[in-house]
Amino acid sequence: MFTARDPQMSLCQIWVQIYNFFCIYANFVVILHNFFVIDMNTAAEISQEKRHIGKLFDRIAAHYDGLNHLLSLGIDRCWRRQAVRSMRAADKVLDVAVGTADLAILMLRKGKARHVTGIDLSPEMMRIGETKAKKAGLEISFLEANAQQMPFPDNSFDAVTCAYGVRNFADLDAGLGEMFRVLKRGGELTILEFGYPNTGFFRWCYDRYFTTFLPFVGRLLSRDKTAYTYLNSSVKHFCYGDDFLQHLQKTGFSGTHFRRQTFGISYLYKAVKSDKK
Ligand SMILES: C[S@@+](CC[C@H](N)C(=O)[O-])C[C@H]1O[C@@H](n2cnc3c(N)ncnc32)[C@H](O)[C@@H]1O
Numbered sequence: 246m247f248t249a250r251d252p253q254m255s256l257c258q259i260w261v262q263i264y265n266f267f268c269i270y271a272n273f274v275v276i277l278h279n280f281f282v283i284d285m286n287t288a289a290e291i292s293q294e295k296r297h298i299g300k301l302f303d304r305i306a307a308h309y310d311g312l313n314h315l316l317s318l319g320i321d322r323c324w325r326r327q328a329v330r331s332m333r334a335a336d337k338v339l340d341v342a343v344g345t346a347d348l349a350i351l352m353l354r355k356g357k358a359r360h361v362t363g364i365d366l367s368p369e370m371m372r373i374g375e376t377k378a379k380k381a382g383l384e385i386s387f388l389e390a391n392a393q394q395m396p397f398p399d400n401s402f403d404a405v406t407c408a409y410g411v412r413n414f415a416d417l418d419a420g421l422g423e424m425f426r427v428l429k430r431g432g433e434l435t436i437l438e439f440g441y442p443n444t445g446f447f448r449w450c451y452d453r454y455f456t457t458f459l460p461f462v463g464r465l466l467s468r469d470k471t472a473y474t475y476l477n478s479s480v481k482h483f484c485y486g487d488d489f490l491q492h493l494q495k496t497g498f499s500g501t502h503f504r505r506q507t508f509g510i511s512y513l514y515k516a517v518k519s520d521k522k
Contacts, residue, residue, distance in 0.1 A: 299366030342410020346374030
């Protein structure tokens with residue numbers, strides 16, 4: 246690039262060389278940026294996306310399962326299994342943001358639920374879930390409904406679950422409030438949601454993976470320009486760990502605790518609706 250040791254070189258030439266070096270470097274960064282299209286959306290853009298969240302998931306529904314397992318290297322299956330293992334067996338379970346029904350199917354298979362009702366804003370995600378459930382010989386009641394305004398009476402479910410759905414709610418506290426309302430007293434809440442690893446080097450690696458590789462591959466394979474950058478920005482801007490527990494406690498849940506999964510990439514949250522009035 247430039248060799249400052251050349252005695253013939255004037256100070257001005259050295260500055261020109263340094264300037265050229267930084268221009269080349271800046272161009273390289275811009276090219277890389279455009280290549281991976283690393284647009285980490287702002288909080289305002291994320292809340293805008295959340296208004297059309299059902300449509301966003303409709304667009305990627307066909308690729309959702311495959312990409313999920315590929316991008317998480319199959320670890321998402323272990324996270325769901327851990328969540329289901331943590332559950333007490335229940336009669337009527339509501340799976341909020343059921344999506345393609347991976348969690349609902351697992352609950353039924355493992356005998357943790359006798360009947361599952363799944364609600365979601367994306368008919369396409371549920372259509373795929375319904376096909377999977379039928380293929381497995383399992384019955385799930387799917388319903389297109391908003392988690393923030395559920396069409397169920399108070400105290401109607403023995404347990405409520407939600408896997409990787411809560412960070413998409415336009416109003417988290419309204420969604421948690423609805424979960425609390427429809428849950429019977431003594432009923433158990435199980436939530437899975439992404440977090441961020443809290444150890445230095447792993448956090449750095451994950452950040453690179455999450456902000457470059459994942460949106461790039463997501464875009465390439467799903468052919469959707471915005472969905473995977475939204476998905477990844479929504480995780481970055483969402484609360485996790487103790488901050489999330491505070492939302493649960495504020496809603497009225499008790500016995501709140503969490504378990505970090507794979508260095509904190511995912512979190513398993515547990516809570517109960519106390520049977521004391
Ligand atoms: C990342 S997917 C998770 C799907 C599934 N639970 C799983 O574990 O793979 C998030 C789902 O949440 C749904 N969703 C987002 N906001 C919602 C809301 N307010 N009410 C109901 N479903 C919602 C989306 O349509 C999408 O299917």
